[in-house]
Amino acid sequence: MKTTISLSINGKPRTVAVEPRMSLADLLREDLRLTATHLGCEQGVCGACTVLIDGEPARACIALAVTLDGAEVRTLEGLADDPLMSTLKAAFQDKHGLQCGFCTPGMLISSWDLLKRKGALSEAEIRVAMSGNLCRCTGYQGIVRSIKAAADQRPAEAQGAAR
Amino acid sequence: MGAELSRHTEGQGVGASVRRKEDRRYLNGEGEYVADIQVPGMAEVAFLRSPVAHGKIKSIEVPEAYRDQVFFAADINFTKPIVAVSAAKGFKASDYPALTSDKARFVGDLLAICIAPTRAEAEDIASACVIDFEELPAVWDIEVARKPDAPRVHDHWADNVYIETRIQTGDLDAVRKAAAVTVRKSLRMGRHAGVSMEGRGVLAHYDRRLDELVVHSSTQFPHVVRTIMAECLGISESKLRVIAPDVGGGFGPKNNFHPEELAIAALSMKLNRPLRWVEDRREHLVASPHAREHRYELCAYADAKGRILGLEAEVVVDAGAYSVWPWTASMEAGMSAGIMTGPYDIPVYHARAITVATNKSPLGPYRGVGRSGACFAIETLVDAVARAVNREPADVRIENMVRPEAMPYQSATHKLYDSGDYPECAKRAREAVDFAGVRARQARGEPDGRLIGLGMASYTEQSAHGTAEWVARGLPVVFGYEPALARFTPDGKLILFVGIQNHGQGLETTLAQVANQELGIPVADVIVRHGDSSVSPYGMGTFASRSMTMAGGAVSVACAALAEKIKRIGAHLLQAQVDAVTLANGRVHVGDQSVSFVEVAQAAFLHPERLPVGEDPALEVNAVYQPGRSTGAFSYATHACVVAVDAGTGHVEILDYVVCHDCGTMVNPMIVEAQVVGGVAQGLGTALYEEIPYDENGQPLASTFLDYTIPGPTEVPDVRVLHMETPSPHTRFGIKGMGEGGAIAPPAVVINAINDALRPLKVEIGETPATAERILHEIVAAQEARRP
Numbered sequence: 001m002k003t004t005i006s007l008s009i010n011g012k013p014r015t016v017a018v019e020p021r022m023s024l025a026d027l028l029r030e031d032l033r034l035t036a037t038h039l040g041c042e043q044g045v046c047g048a049c050t051v052l053i054d055g056e057p058a059r060a061c062i063a064l065a066v067t068l069d070g071a072e073v074r075t076l077e078g079l080a081d082d083p084l085m086s087t088l089k090a091a092f093q094d095k096h097g098l099q100c101g102f103c104t105p106g107m108l109i110s111s112w113d114l115l116k117r118k119g120a121l122s123e124a125e126i127r128v129a130m131s132g133n134l135c136r137c138t139g140y141q142g143i144v145r146s147i148k149a150a151a152d153q154r155p156a157e158a159q160g161a162a163r
Numbered sequence: 164m165g166a167e168l169s170r171h172t173e174g175q176g177v178g179a180s181v182r183r184k185e186d187r188r189y190l191n192g193e194g195e196y197v198a199d200i201q202v203p204g205m206a207e208v209a210f211l212r213s214p215v216a217h218g219k220i221k222s223i224e225v226p227e228a229y230r231d232q233v234f235f236a237a238d239i240n241f242t243k244p245i246v247a248v249s250a251a252k253g254f255k256a257s258d259y260p261a262l263t264s265d266k267a268r269f270v271g272d273l274l275a276i277c278i279a280p281t282r283a284e285a286e287d288i289a290s291a292c293v294i295d296f297e298e299l300p301a302v303w304d305i306e307v308a309r310k311p312d313a314p315r316v317h318d319h320w321a322d323n324v325y326i327e328t329r330i331q332t333g334d335l336d337a338v339r340k341a342a343a344v345t346v347r348k349s350l351r352m353g354r355h356a357g358v359s360m361e362g363r364g365v366l367a368h369y370d371r372r373l374d375e376l377v378v379h380s381s382t383q384f385p386h387v388v389r390t391i392m393a394e395c396l397g398i399s400e401s402k403l404r405v406i407a408p409d410v411g412g413g414f415g416p417k418n419n420f421h422p423e424e425l426a427i428a429a430l431s432m433k434l435n436r437p438l439r440w441v442e443d444r445r446e447h448l449v450a451s452p453h454a455r456e457h458r459y460e461l462c463a464y465a466d467a468k469g470r471i472l473g474l475e476a477e478v479v480v481d482a483g484a485y486s487v488w489p490w491t492a493s494m495e496a497g498m499s500a501g502i503m504t505g506p507y508d509i510p511v512y513h514a515r516a517i518t519v520a521t522n523k524s525p526l527g528p529y530r531g532v533g534r535s536g537a538c539f540a541i542e543t544l545v546d547a548v549a550r551a552v553n554r555e556p557a558d559v560r561i562e563n564m565v566r567p568e569a570m571p572y573q574s575a576t577h578k579l580y581d582s583g584d585y586p587e588c589a590k591r592a593r594e595a596v597d598f599a600g601v602r603a604r605q606a607r608g609e610p611d612g613r614l615i616g617l618g619m620a621s622y623t624e625q626s627a628h629g630t631a632e633w634v635a636r637g638l639p640v641v642f643g644y645e646p647a648l649a650r651f652t653p654d655g656k657l658i659l660f661v662g663i664q665n666h667g668q669g670l671e672t673t674l675a676q677v678a679n680q681e682l683g684i685p686v687a688d689v690i691v692r693h694g695d696s697s698v699s700p701y702g703m704g705t706f707a708s709r710s711m712t713m714a715g716g717a718v719s720v721a722c723a724a725l726a727e728k729i730k731r732i733g734a735h736l737l738q739a740q741v742d743a744v745t746l747a748n749g750r751v752h753v754g755d756q757s758v759s760f761v762e763v764a765q766a767a768f769l770h771p772e773r774l775p776v777g778e779d780p781a782l783e784v785n786a787v788y789q790p791g792r793s794t795g796a797f798s799y800a801t802h803a804c805v806v807a808v809d810a811g812t813g814h815v816e817i818l819d820y821v822v823c824h825d826c827g828t829m830v831n832p833m834i835v836e837a838q839v840v841g842g843v844a845q846g847l848g849t850a851l852y853e854e855i856p857y858d859e860n861g862q863p864l865a866s867t868f869l870d871y872t873i874p875g876p877t878e879v880p881d882v883r884v885l886h887m888e889t890p891s892p893h894t895r896f897g898i899k900g901m902g903e904g905g906a907i908a909p910p911a912v913v914i915n916a917i918n919d920a921l922r923p924l925k926v927e928i929g930e931t932p933a934t935a936e937r938i939l940h941e942i943v944a945a946q947e948a949r950r951p
Contacts (some may be wrong), residue, residue, distance in 0.1 A: 021283060030281070035199035036192020038411070040360045041444040045868035048360060076192040089190040093182050096837050099667030101189025102196065102360040102411030127876040134868070136360050136412050137667045139844030139905075140876040142837050 005069040009034070010078025018065040025049045025060035028075060036076040036105045040134070047133035050106040051075045057113045076105040085112055088150045097146030099137030106133050111147045120159045121151045176680035177896050180833035184686065185671040194409040197364030197381045198441040205368070205437035208427060209285035211275035211292050212450060213267030216303065216522035216861020217314065218296035220266060223275060229288045234276045236264035239429040243395045245420055247488035250637025254326045254493060257317055257520070259485035261395070261426040267296070268316055268484035269522050270863055271450030273422055276430050278438060301522045301861030305458060305481050308519040316484055316520040325482055325492040325518040330500060332575040333511030338473030342464035344551045348544050351930040352536045352910065354456035354481065355853040357529045358873055361411020362442030363451060365424050367431035370404070377404045378428050383413040383664050384704025387640060389696045391420045391488055392428055407694035410666035414845070415528035416451045417666075418706045420488040445866050452527025453855060456481040457499060457536035461544050464511075469552040469559035473511030474575075476503050476540065482518045483525040489639045490528055492518050497636070498533025501576050505541050506585040506621045506799055507563045512575035522861040528706065530845055531906040534622060539931065542620040542911035546918065547927075556915070557593050557619055561586045564621070579794040580623060583825050583889045589621055589801040591885055592823040596803035613807040615818075616920025620911035621801040626900025627712035627893065629793030642709070643789055646700035647717035649678065649725055650783035653768040655749070655761030657682070657689045657725075659718055662702010663710040664694045668902060669834040670710055676830055677715050680896075681722035682729070683746040684760060700785060708900030711830055712796060716788035716895040724784040732763045732782075735775040788895070796891035796899040800824030802843070802908035806916040810924060813939030815851060815917060817880045822908075825887035826901035827894070835901060836884045842905020844879045849906070850913040852878070854932050925949075 002017040009032065018027060025042075028034040028051070037060050040048035044062040051060045052074040060075075079085040088108055091097065098104045107130070114121070114129045121129075126147050127140065135143060151159065175181050188194050211223070211233070225233045244258035262273050274294065279285040302308045302316055308323040316323055339345075366379040376398070382388050385405040393400040410417065423440060431438045442451070460477040478500045482492035496516035504512055545563065549556035565572045567584040574580065601617045609615060625632075630643030648660040657678055665671050675689035692698050702714070726746055733751025734741040736758045743753050750757040766773040767782035774780065790796065805819040822839050829835045852872040855865045865871040890897020910931045917938065918927050926945045928938060 019283075026281075026283075029199070030201075033201075035195075038196070038361070039198065041868045043444060043867050043869065046360065046444075080191065092190055093186040096183070096833050098186060098189055099669070099837065099841065100360070100412045101185075101194045101409065101667070104189050104194075105192045108190070123881070130876045134360065134873060134875055136358055136414070136845065136873065137841045138837060139840035139842075139879050139882065141840045141879075141881060144876065144881075 003066050005066060007068050007070060008072040010074055020064065020066045022065045023061055024051070024063040024065050024068060024073065027065040028060060034075050034077050038102055038105055040103065047110060048103050048106040050109045050133065052109060052113070057110055076108060079112065084115060087153055088112060091150035091153070092146040095146040095149050096142040097138065103133060103135045107135065107143055114147070115151055115154065121148065123148055174679070175686045176676055177828065177830050179676060180831055181672055181676055181686055183669050183672045184675060185665065196361050196409045196411050197366055197379050200366055200379055200408065202366065202368045202437040205439050206278040206280065207282040207285050208438050208440035209277045209282060209289045210273050210423070210440070211277055211289045213270060213272040213274055215267055215296050215298055216270050216301040217299040218267050219299065220264065220274065221295040221297055224293040226291050229291060232278050232288055233292060234430055236260060236262040239426065239433055241397055242425055242429045243397065245395060245422060245425065245488045247486040247491045247639065249326060249491040249493045251326050251328055251493060254491070255320050257485045259422055261422050261429055269524050270861060271446070271524055272484070273426060276426055282441065301859065303522060303857045303859055303861040305479055305519055305521070308521050316522060323520045325486060325520055327515060327517045328497060330512060330514040330576060333473065335473055335475065335511055335513050338464045338511045342472055343467040344465050344548065346463045346465065346544065346547045346551045348461045348547055349929060350459040350461065350540055350543060352455045352457040352539055353854040353931055355454050355849060355855055356448055356451060357414040357416035357454055358447065359412030359414055359416065362444065362447040363417060363421065363423065364441045365427040366437065366439040367428045368437035369431065369435055375402045375404050376428060376432055377406065378424065379406045379408055380424050381410050381417055382407045383410065383418040383666065383706055385664060385694055386662055386696045386701050387704055388420055388424065392425060395425050396429060396432065404697045407664045410664060413666045413705065414530045415532065415706065418704070419452055419490065419527045444868060448855065448866050448871055449863050450524050452487050453483060453524045454526070454529030455495070455536060455849065456526065457495065459540045461540055463544050463548050465548050465552065467552060469548050469554050469562070471507060471509050471548060471563050474504065474509050476500060476514040478514065479517045479519065481521050481523065481526065483521055483523040485525045487525050487527045491638065492526065494528065495526055495533050499537040502534050502578065502623065503537045503541055504575050505538060506565055506623050507541065508565045508569065509575055523857055530842060531903045534624065534907045535846065535849060535910055538620055538622040538907050539910040539914065543914055543929070546915045557598060560619060560621065561589050564589065578625065580797045581891050581893055583797065583799050585621065585799055588799060588823050588825055588887055589619065592619065592801040592803040592821050595821040595823065595883065595885055596805060596819055601805050609807065613809050614920040614923065616806045616808060616916040616918065618912045618914070618916030618919055619801060619803045620908040620915060622799065622907045624708060624798040624901065624904040624907060625795040626708040626798060627790040627796040628707060628709065629790050629795065631793035632795055642703040643793065644787050645713035645717045646702050646785065646787045647714060647721045648700050648783065648785045649718065649721035651764045651767065653764050655688070655759060655764045657684055659689060659691045660699035661691060661693045661714045661718065662699050662704065663714045664705045666705065668705065668710060668838070669831060670714065673711060673830045673834060674714060674718050677718045678722045681719055682726050684749050688749060708902040712790065712894045712898045712900050713788060715830065715898055716790065717786050719895045720788050721784040721786035724786065725782065728782065729760065729763050731775055731778060732766055733758050736762060736766065736773065791893040796827060796894050798824065798826040798899040798901045798904055800904055800908065802912040804912050804916050806913065806920055808917055808920040808938065810942055813935035813942065815933065815938065820880045820882045821885065822882060822905065823885040823887065824901070824904060825889050827891045827899035828888060828897040829886065830898060832886065838902055839884050839905040840882045842903060843882050843909055844874050846906040846909025847879060847913065848874050849931055850910040851932050851934065
């Protein structure tokens with residue numbers, strides 16, 4: 001029994017028929033072929049599948065698509081032209097913030113959200129803020145330095161943003 | 164071979180921290196992992212796995228509606244079981260079938276394949292099947308397995324021991340008599356898992372035009388998988404293509420031939436239908452090859468100053484239900500016992516290495532194979548010796564080390580350490596962690612009452628193993644070489660076709676740096692292709708810290724030969740003498756004149772009339788590399804850390820963590836440092852958090868990320884890495900492999916630090932993971948033991 005929902009994905013309106021149990025991740029990956037969103041645990045713990053739902057970071061693996069009628073979903077593919085995301089990507093390359101690349105999309109979305117919300121950040125604050133994203137390769141050092149570098153590169157008003 | 168390298172670190176060659184070429188696709192979410200690939204007509208697979216640890220399968224009932232979607236061993240009875248036999252005398256073989264039909268031997272053992280359009284529907288089918296078992300008592304622990312009347316994991320075995328081996332070097336009786344102190348220690352290292360962020364996965368389909376089966380697998384060694392898979396399927400390797408696409412972390416668990424790979428390939432062949440299986444996290448934790456589970460009984464004989472005269476060790480490893488291919492069940496215990504003396508000059512060493520079978524998931528390689536246990540054993544023992552002679556562990560450690568003037572040094576386990584200064588490395592780590600400052604801080608005490616501890620641990624890491632080394636291990640495949648095909652395109656780009664697999668190590672960049680070193684070609688003009696049995700020459704894959712030394716060596720040899728040809732062609736085009744030209748920045752130079760590699764490649768491929776007389780057209784070289792000696796290049800390191808232990812809760816915080824290491828010549832220091840740090844993070848998981856306990860029914864008690872903790876950003880400290888660079892005399896450029904090393908020392912160094920902190924309480928921890936609960940338990944037990 002499928003339910004038809006309409007939602008915006010990466011700025012494009014989509015009308016899809018989904019089973020009630022279908023996760024947003026499966027909708028994105030299997031039906032819409034948006035495979036930047038990775039599945040690392042399917043239990044909402046590892047953060048690899050982090051996307052933005054109505055502007056807020058969310059786990060696509062435990063978000064049921066059927067609940068997202070009218071929602072705005074944005075994945076890493078949908079931030080390809082975003083200036084802050086471009087800054088983050090450049091920083092992740094320069095500070096060696098990735099190895100196998102599997103957790104990377106989730107790291108980028110979570111850190112993008114962090115930098116949107118917060119002003120100046122210490123490495124310790126970044127570690128706490130990113131504690132919902134797991135990586136098995138880097139030991140986090142490169143990731144933390146990448147986010148810190150991207151945060152420090154923002155315009156002064158963004159770094160001083162109210163907490 | 165060796166250290167003739169002229170360093171140009173400011174460029175892009177060996178020694179430069181070049182930013183990674185492979186990052187772009189990952190950062191754009193364009194990496195392509197098995198689960199991202201779809202083939203038209205593909206069905207998804209869910210395995211029906213055994214819910215019991217040990218039981219005879221009497222029947223499996225499939226609901227009528229699903230009869231044509233569930234497949235058993237009988238449906239793929241043309242497959243041979245996976246049999247991984249060590250050449251060691253007395254090794255007991257296990258048949259590891261694609262699907263089990265007689266009895267289940269661990270929770271997660273494969274019983275049937277369920278297929279459906281989606282994974283969810285396939286799981287529905289699996290959960291609708293009803294299995295009737297005759298349950299048997301579970302062999303759930305080493306002690307249970309070794310009882311004479313224990314049930315047998317494999318019915319025809321006389322006992323549950325895969326293999327027992329011995330090492331006997333030197334006169335132990337003489338050492339016993341001479342020793343001033345005798346120090347004993349019993350240790351345990353818990354069972355855990357590799358936990359790549361991407362699980363395993365397989366997608367098989369048939370290519371009608373090429374008449375070949377194509378198997379995508381998230382594996383570290385696609386060529387070798389092709390060999391064993393063809394054998395088990397009963398087809399020629401020429402009819403099988405194995406592709407490892409982007410692989411989301413390996414760490415060892417993807418370095419085996421898995422029954423899942425065989426089952427999916429076989430059923431896809433049988434049905435002539437594309438099939439895909441994507442491992443979920445629960446399957447990974449329960450049924451991927453597990454890591455470690457070592458027990459140690461150790462005895463050190465030392466003089467009054469703590470100089471270790473002799474060592475006795477018993478290593479017992481729980482290798483689970485089946486012997487994994489190609490490593491065999493004997494790997495962990497054999498490697499642990501075989502490297503036990505580590506960086507120390509211990510002349511007398513007697514060891515027993517025992518590997519037992521239980522009703523648990525099979526044990527396989529995990530970063531630091533065998534050595535994280537060996538390091539844990541010897542390094543906690545060295546600390547105990549220091550305590551016994553009432554000396555500073557750091558001093559005792561350094562005094563026992565192999566001296567640099569003793570290199571090359573033959574260890575009591577017959578390893579030939581090639582080069583390095585182990586004491587200097589330890590001293591630098593001790594200094595960096597501010598040894599004196601920490602001791603002063605301990606003496607002052609903490610305002611919050613926590614106990615401060617300082618730990619150190621050192622190890623050696625063998626890499627660049629050659630043919631004789633692998634032959635000595637008695638494995639079914641001898642991994643002593645690596646190929647590279649270096650091929651220019653007519654428009655002047657260089658493609659390196661290599662037999663390794665890159666899954667985070669940065670090899671698409673570092674191998675290009677080697678090409679730059681030999682050819683002066685910009686790294687941007689070098690493309691590295693790997694992970695596909697139909698693309699590159701046959702190669703062994705990425706494991707055992709081997710790819711940089713071995714594939715790097717092969718790329719170097721191939722590119723050096725290309726450089727000669729390019730010089731000849733370039734000199735001819737420039738009308739210059741061959742010995743007058745140089746290669747740099749993608750051009751052949753003489754004086755202020757030059758021609759580009761594009762012009763050279765065009766002459767080679769499109770205009771042979773422009774070539775010197777007698778020069779063959781084309782511009783490619785196929786090379787095979789073996790290190791100068793088979794005995795390997797040994798990296799080494801000392802880790803030092805400072806912890807704060809809350810004696811009221813058992814909670815451990817790492818305040819500082821320093822690594823001083825020497826991996827010979829570094830191709831890319833940025834990548835080397837990140838490999839060290841990543842390894843440390845995994846080792847901290849082994850030390851403090853990660854464990855899959857089993858209950859007496861053989862049920863695994865950790866199966867999600869909620870009950871299995873891997874270190875997160877707040878658990879891993881900012882690791883400080885110090886480099887030493889002693890080139891290996893045996894490898895191209897003097898490179899020593901180092902991919903695993905970071906993971907080797909953390910259990911030893913953290914436990915040593917915890918025990919240093921708990922010394923005032925007279926408590927010693929001897930088990931990993933040292934969870935808060937375990938530490939608290941030991942503290943309370945010690946308090947109760949002291950109560951009158």
